[in-house]
Amino acid sequence: MSTTETTASGIGPVEGAGASVYTVDNPAPLIEPPRKRTKKSPKSTRGNFEMAAWLFMRLSGVVLVVLVIGHLLIQLVLDGGVSKIGFAFVAGRWASPFWQVWDLLMLWLAMLHGANGLRTVINDYAERPNTRLWLKGLLYTATVFTILLGTLVIFTFDPNIR
Amino acid sequence: MPAGTLYRGREGMWSWVAHRVTGVLIFFFLFVHVLDTALVRVSPEAYDTVVATYKTPIVALLEYGLVAAILFHALNGLRVIAVDFWVKGARYQKQMLWTVVGLWVVLMLGAIYPVLGHAARELFGS
Ligand code: HEM
Numbered sequence: 001m002s003t004t005e006t007t008a009s010g011i012g013p014v015e016g017a018g019a020s021v022y023t024v025d026n027p028a029p030l031i032e033p034p035r036k037r038t039k040k041s042p043k044s045t046r047g048n049f050e051m052a053a054w055l056f057m058r059l060s061g062v063v064l065v066v067l068v069i070g071h072l073l074i075q076l077v078l079d080g081g082v083s084k085i086g087f088a089f090v091a092g093r094w095a096s097p098f099w100q101v102w103d104l105l106m107l108w109l110a111m112l113h114g115a116n117g118l119r120t121v122i123n124d125y126a127e128r129p130n131t132r133l134w135l136k137g138l139l140y141t142a143t144v145f146t147i148l149l150g151t152l153v154i155f156t157f158d159p160n161i162r
Numbered sequence: 163m164p165a166g167t168l169y170r171g172r173e174g175m176w177s178w179v180a181h182r183v184t185g186v187l188i189f190f191f192l193f194v195h196v197l198d199t200a201l202v203r204v205s206p207e208a209y210d211t212v213v214a215t216y217k218t219p220i221v222a223l224l225e226y227g228l229v230a231a232i233l234f235h236a237l238n239g240l241r242v243i244a245v246d247f248w249v250k251g252a253r254y255q256k257q258m259l260w261t262v263v264g265l266w267v268v269l270m271l272g273a274i275y276p277v278l279g280h281a282a283r284e285l286f287g288s
Contacts, residue, residue, distance in 0.1 A: 087206035114189035
């Protein structure tokens with residue numbers, strides 16, 4: 001490919017055909033970038049929600065790798081795997097604020113990350129406005145319920161319940 | 163398939179499909195998992211009864227599948243992040259996918275004994 005060679009005017013052979021009609025005294029017209037905001041364009045009525053959501057998926061993803069892989073190691077691999085789990089094991093772990101904070105953070109991040117992911121999936125596949133409304137209503141209800149229930153359980157856990 | 167497509171029908175598309183399917187599966191599991199853990203607020207017996215069913219061989223197999231889904235989603239998620247933020251990410255997306263798959267296979271082999279060991283002992287005697 002030899003189309004990258006440039007002429008003296010800085011225009012490639014394809015666009016300028018070797019001899020440009022533009023010179024220092026006759027410069028090319030300035031073309032305004034498309035969709036550039038000017039004084040006349042109306043004020044943006046949208047925030048940057050989708051961009052924030054996009055960024056949140058990536059930031060929460062990085063943190064979740066540590067929280068979730070650590071969780072799997074402790075619950076399923078170390079110390080006999082799933083066999084050791086029971087009320088006593090849970091009581092032992094939630095006796096420490098460190099693991100309470102770990103689980104709380106994991107709960108909130110995973111639920112919000114997963115819910116936002118499902119919102120994307122609904123947006124992609126549900127086409128009728130009513131279907132979208134109901135699916136998202138169901139999703140948000142289940143998400144708020146699960147986050148509140150989980151948070152309540154972590155904070156009100158009582159090892160001497162019996 | 164249209165000629166010259168870089169994405170459709172190739173590694174990029176299938177890794178996206180797998181990322182989406184695993185993400186949705188994990189979300190549904192998480193919902194159930196918070197409900198079962200909430201039983202610690204009911205009584206130790208209620209919690210231990212439900213967790214006892216998680217120690218059966220069939221559920222052990224489901225657990226292995228869950229680990230497979232989470233590990234793929236986590237590793238491929240890091241790849242997606244690299245594609246978005248690393249200047250050379252898009253150029254190396256294919257190599258990164260095979261790195262993800264390779265790591266995933268190694269980790270899944272390593273998970274066989276810890277996750278499925280107790281089920282094997284129960285089925286075939288220790
Ligand atoms: C373990 C660490 C995790 C990492 C690194 C991670 C990473 C990511 C990233 C980067 C995306 C965005 C993909 C895109 O925009 O194309 C994503 C999507 C998603 N994630 Fe995760 N994630 C993790 C854990 C989870 C968990 C625990 C859940 C479930 C509760 C989950 C559910 C989802 C869903 C449903 C999507 C949307 C998929 C789609 O739009 O196709 N992820 N993940």
